[in-house]
Amino acid sequence: MLKKSSTSGTGFKAGSKCLKIRAHHLCCIQGFQGYGYSPIFVTNLKAVISEIKAFPSRLLKLVSECDVICASCPSKRECTAKDSIISGRIRSMDLVVMEKLKIKEGTIMEAYKAFSLVNSQLANASDITEVCGTCKWRQKCIWCTCRKKAKIMKEKL
Numbered sequence: 001m002l003k004k005s006s007t008s009g010t011g012f013k014a015g016s017k018c019l020k021i022r023a024h025h026l027c028c029i030q031g032f033q034g035y036g037y038s039p040i041f042v043t044n045l046k047a048v049i050s051e052i053k054a055f056p057s058r059l060l061k062l063v064s065e066c067d068v069i070c071a072s073c074p075s076k077r078e079c080t081a082k083d084s085i086i087s088g089r090i091r092s093m094d095l096v097v098m099e100k101l102k103i104k105e106g107t108i109m110e111a112y113k114a115f116s117l118v119n120s121q122l123a124n125a126s127d128i129t130e131v132c133g134t135c136k137w138r139q140k141c142i143w144c145t146c147r148k149k150a151k152i153m154k155e156k157l
């Protein structure tokens with residue numbers, strides 16, 4: 001279990017029953033290599049990933065809005081603004097993932113099932129391009145550049 005101090009100042013709190021996760025973050029979590037928008041963002045994302053690894057049966061609520069990862073992101077305001085170009089673009093990434101997973105907004109499932117599903121349903125280069133096409137982290141992200149390594153993380157889950 002995470003220590004409280006490890007998440008101090010971030011948006012994530014360990015122990016809550018159900019973690020709200022944007023659908024496209026199922027991919028980003030697996031590709032994370034320690035890079036991010038700010039030190040707090042990175043600390044928070046590491047805490048979320050540690051929690052999921054420690055509790056693979058943790059329930060995730062899959063959404064197309066700001067989540068426990070966004071909570072510590074400096075871009076949160078832009079991504080939350082209803083009519084901003086960025087929020088629309090990011091939301092469309094979530095919707096693509098949801099469509100390919102054949103799930104609805106707010107679907108709740110265990111973390112290991114969600115990762116397994118995303119890796120089986122988004123298996124082709126064209127799927128990855130559809131989700132990650134405009135992402136600035138493409139060169140750093142192993143889910144996008146090296147699925148073999150990203151799956152190692154899935155197996156650990």
Ligand code: SF4
Nearest residue numbers: 027028132135141144
């Ligand atoms: S390339 Fe970007 S959108 Fe795609 S999985 Fe990686 S971090 Fe997420």
Ligand code: SF4
Nearest residue numbers: 070073075076079090
């Ligand atoms: S860029 Fe937007 S969608 Fe991505 S983590 Fe930050 S607030 Fe969330």
